Amino acid sequence: MMSWLRDAGFLAALEPEWRRELEGLKPVHVPARTTLFRPGDAAQSFVILLSGRIGVYLTGRNGRELLLYAVSPGETCVQTTLGVLGGAPYTGEAIAETDLVAVMVPPTVFERLMAGSSSFRQFVFRAFAARLGDLMFVLEQVAFVKVEQRLAHVLLDRADASGEVSATHQDLAVAIGTAREVVSRRLEAIASKGWIANERGSIRILDRAALTKMAAQP
Template identity: 40%
Template structure:
């Protein structure tokens, strides 16, 4: 690309010095991706560092039995921890990344990525700050899946998707995927929530009725 106007959307990269900006101008490529585009699969070689400017990429694991768990999402202004890890460690991908929406991003080939990490403290801090933040989130997810009570985690998910109550625009299967459990487990727990008056269920409908009650239940996860 011939200009780096997209840098203005990334405050952490605005202090880049002129040599780093020149390298980005010469080597970075804007990419536009359609929803449902598979960016990488387990076993793929990692060749590019991707900075998402708009949209959302879902990174998930899929078991041999078809069970899926969402590890994290890469949204505007952020990068993929797995990509960073693979580039630095020279490892292949171990999960799958798929665009959930239309995505606008900037791709930087590995040689340019390596050169910037080595030469630019600002770029290096951007990369590793994003890596550290996402790693903390990932460790929290591992802890929740391993030790968290499903009713607390489900309550937290419902509040996240409907913070002021009302319709939750997700199926039981999507909720199960986010929580790393089976659809049957989620459906059974939602039935219990319905019995308690926390949610309303119907054909293709899930509605939060008691946000305060769900918040109290979600708070028990950290109590």
């Protein structure tokens, strides 16, 4: 049977003895929309994501959600790493945004890998630093960047090759840390300029250059 490590290029430098340790773990399939953890939960394993995308959200006291960061193959979850390393409980909620294939590394195996494999340590801390960078970007955006700029940025980021953005107004509000009503008003204003077509359940970008200029405004 082919080892799942063949598909995990981000672990290509792993030493042979530690590759054998991980090869004994079986990938699991997780359906889209599954809740992986909630605030207060304890970390049960370190997740190595092989395919799919996980969104990690923070919910405020007013019920408003904010997307903290997303996890794709080769990346890790800051909260899971902190939970497995230091026993910190989760403060956010993780949702499988697509079907996932992942390997769940038990804490005892994770600890042995961290102690014995320099390559694995490099992978964990490099990915941890990248996620912290994402969190700082979110903080900067919410604190200092206008809603219009954040909205233009997320529209460009989520658009496919044809310019279609398959997201509801609520999805976009969560992504930029504001209320759905605010997003709806801003989208109407942008549509009135002829830059987008605002349709039910999706948005079509008509003028990518204009949106790019809006996203880059100081």
